[in-house]
Amino acid sequence: MxxxxxxxxxxxxxxxxxxxxxxxxxxxxxxxxxxxxxxxxxxxxxxxxRKTISLTPTSANSIYDKNVSSKKITEISLSSLSFLFCEIVNWSHKNSKGIQDLETRLNGLGYQIGQRFLELTKLREGFKNSKREIRIIEVLQFIHGSFWKSIFGRAANDLEKSQDVSNEYMIIDNAPLVSRFISIPKDYGNLNCSAFMAGIIEGALDSASFQADVTAHSVPVDGYPSRTVFLIKFHESLMVRESLRFG
Amino acid sequence: MKVYSIYILNKAGGLIYQNDVNPGLTKLTANDYLVLAGTLHGVHAIASKLSINIDGMESHQESTANANSALLVSGRSQDANNNKSGLQSIETDLFNLYVFQTLTGIKFIIITSPNPGELKKSYDSANEVFKQLYIVYSDYVMKDPFYSLDMPIKSFLFDTKVKEFVT
Structure with missing residues (x-):
């Protein structure tokens, strides 16, 4: 045969x-x-x-060869980011056991980015201007402001403190970048794909020694259907540290 | 020109989206919408086969052999069998229907109010709607991880965006 x-x-x-x-x-x-x-x-x-154009990044000004500490804003395509994120969600969804598990997975993927991006943002601030935030409110303002700006191109829309619980803070974004094109089907309950962004915040905060749990919650308002509240819950030990340091 | 209704058909002719964006049309049953979509799909396919072929089969074969170099030079497909717009519009006293087929075979169909004006002008405004529709479709349907290809579109963001530009 x-x-x-x-x-x-x-x-x-x-x-x-x-x-x-x-x-x-x-x-x-x-x-x-x-x-x-x-x-x-x-x-x-x-x-x-046929005459061809080489797509291999060999020239010195390609995005891959730029100095990492360059302050110049580097832009990437929102479409390619969206397609990549779409696939990330699909892949996590395929591996997950349920909606809760899917959110945990997205959070975990974002966590590693947050840890690394904190380093990069601090490096780009420059050695002279850069300082370490040691108070909760300062680190939150940093996340809400310059950190958000360096990763998503603009500052978050709001920063709020919970009135009932002392260790809860909220960062509010009216149109989170990664879930701009995503609509959650009704049978997925209160899943929010911005759990990925919550993971980024959590990673950055943990890396800055502010241990916290961050979750994403959809709170749509008129005109902003994908408005998301990132609930930041700091660990109790942190509140003790804060009160010891600053009375 | 007022857009009454928007249909989207997948490449097999199945109705994947139907939205009466402005009141004006009588509602059909869910089944009738599917039949209407399938019929339009079939008519479109048959209409694209209608072509004047003066030189017979041989010249047709020759033209397909050169089609690719022509495609590479001009960026446009000139193959007689590729993406021919078979049926572009149906005009009646009560409504106009426009069909737009993308290169991937998805059909956008809009039903508008009749506009007894210049023919070219109504084509242009229909094309403008199709352009917007295609953009919104590519953004809010294709980039949604919960949408599976060729299945009905349930995205509420897509709904909102569609309503935004037709009303």
């Missing part, structure tokens, strides 16, 4: 030559079937003679 490998475009490798004439020319043609992918003199000619 012969073990010929069945190639999709020809019965065997030897029949696939450069002088094969495809009736339809270049590219896959569903009406012809798999044979349309074979190489012809016409298509090889096109491929060999």
């Amino acid at each position: 012969s073990d010929d490998i069945i190639l999709p475009s020809a019965t065997s490798m030897s029949t696939l030559t450069i002088s094969d004439v495809s009736r339809t020319g270049f590219g896959y043609n569903p009406s012809v079937g798999t044979a349309s992918n074979s190489i012809t003199s016409e298509t090889s000619n096109i491929l060999l003679n």
Whole structure:
């Protein structure tokens, strides 16, 4: 019994030559079937003679080669970010056991970004201007302001303190960047994909020694359907530290 | 031109979105909407086969062989079988219907108020609606992780955005 490998475009490798004439020319043609992918003199000619632009980042001003401490704002496409995030959510969703688990996973992915991005933001502030925030309110203002600006391009919309619980604070964003195009289906309950952003905040806060749990909650208002409240719950020990230090 | 209703058909002719954005049309049953969508899909496909072919089959074959170099030079498909807009509009005394098919085979259909004016002008305004619709579709449907391809669109953000530009 012969073990010929069945190639999709020809019965065997030897029949696939450069002088094969495809009736339809270049590219896959569903009406012809798999044979349309074979190489012809016409298509090889096109491929060999066509002027091309190299997409490999070799030039010095490519985004990959820029100095990390550069203060110049680097922009990336919102579309590619959205598609990537879309796939992140899909992938986490596939692996998760439920809605709660999905949020935890997104939070975990964001957490690592937060830890790293805190370092980068501090580096970009410069050695002279940069200082370490040691009070809760200061670190929150930093997250709400310059940290948010460096990662999402603008400051968050609001920073609030809970009136009932002393260790709860809220950062409010009217249109979170990552979930701008996402609508949560009704059967997903109160899932909020900005859990990813909550993870970023949590990572940054933890890294700055402000241990906290951060969760994202949708609180839509008129005109801002994806308005999100990031609830920051600091650990009790932190409140003790704060009162010891500053009375 | 007032847009009464917006339909979106997937590439197999299934109705994946139907929204009466402005009142004016009588409601049909859910089944009738599906039948209407399927019929339009079929008519569109058949209409795209209607073509004047003076030189017969041979020249047709030749033209497909050069189609690719032409495609690479001009960036436009000139293959007779590719993405031909079979049916673009239906005009009646009571409503106008415009069809726009994307390169991927998704059909956007809008039903508007009849506008007995210049024909080109109504085409242009219909095209403007299609352009907006396509942008909103690409943003709020394609970038939604909870949407699976070719399935009915349930995104409320998409609904809101569609309403924003037609009203």
